[in-house]
Amino acid sequence: MNSLTLSKLQLFFDNLETTEACLRDVRVLLNFLIDYSIKRGLLPITFASIMPLIEAEAKKPTRKIERSRFSQEEIDNLWKCTDNALCRLILFYIYTGLRYSELKNAEWHENYVSITKAKTPAGIRDVPLSDKALSLLPLPEYEYKDYLLDLKATFPEHTPHDTRHTFTSLMTEAEVDPRLLKKILGHKPKDITEEVYTHISMEKLREAVNKI
Numbered sequence: 269m270n271s272l273t274l275s276k277l278q279l280f281f282d283n284l285e286t287t288e289a290c291l292r293d294v295r296v297l298l299n300f301l302i303d304y305s306i307k308r309g310l311l312p313i314t315f316a317s318i319m320p321l322i323e324a325e326a327k328k329p330t331r332k333i334e335r336s337r338f339s340q341e342e343i344d345n346l347w348k349c350t351d352n353a354l355c356r357l358i359l360f361y362i363y364t365g366l367r368y369s370e371l372k373n374a375e376w377h378e379n380y381v382s383i384t385k386a387k388t389p390a391g392i393r394d395v396p397l398s399d400k401a402l403s404l405l406p407l408p409e410y411e412y413k414d415y416l417l418d419l420k421a422t423f424p425e426h427t428p429h430d431t432r433h434t435f436t437s438l439m440t441e442a443e444v445d446p447r448l449l450k451k452i453l454g455h456k457p458k459d460i461t462e463e464v465y466t467h468i469s470m471e472k473l474r475e476a477v478n479k480i
Contacts, residue, residue: 343359
């Protein structure tokens with residue numbers, strides 16, 4: 269770190285063939301490394317002002333991630349093999365909208381799960397379990413790498429996030445109030461009116477998820 273100079277960093281960014289999103293991540297990482305080094309006396313305090321001087325331009329377009337919902341036929345077929353661990357787990361994700369990381373650290377209750385760790389305050393929430401979701405319990409133990417490999421082998425056109433996308437689509441088609449859906453998904457409310465829905469009862473939330 270103490271061998272870094274403005275010219276070296278600028279040359280690095282000039283030769284970086286990447287997207288705008290990746291550029292932001294690189295800047296964030298370098299800022300963390302610089303702060304770490306300054307606190308430990310490896311760099312002078314004045315070095316903290318170097319990153320704003322760097323000029324960087326994305327040379328590749330940001331890749332748009334295409335979401336593919338599970339079709340009704342695929343869902344029906346999954347219900348026919350609920351004795352299979354993978355089928356049960358995929359269905360549970362479809363009927364809850366949960367992410368793998370959320371479910372792994374969730375606190376279980378009678379008819380809902382509590383998410384206690386999240387990237388944003390809105391992500392910390394209680395997620396209702398519909399009657400269909402409850403019927404899939406107990407869930408099988410699945411390491412993420414194994415789940416990902418088995419999912420791709422069985423449904424090569426799908427990603428783990430497609431279950432969440434499918435849940436959102438099904439809830440929207442069932443005409444569930446968008447404010448309730450945001451609450452269940454852990455999305456931040458847009459205004460004070462939507463904030464009221466952060467105090468909605470679990471009974472009301474379960475009514476919403478039981479519509480699909």
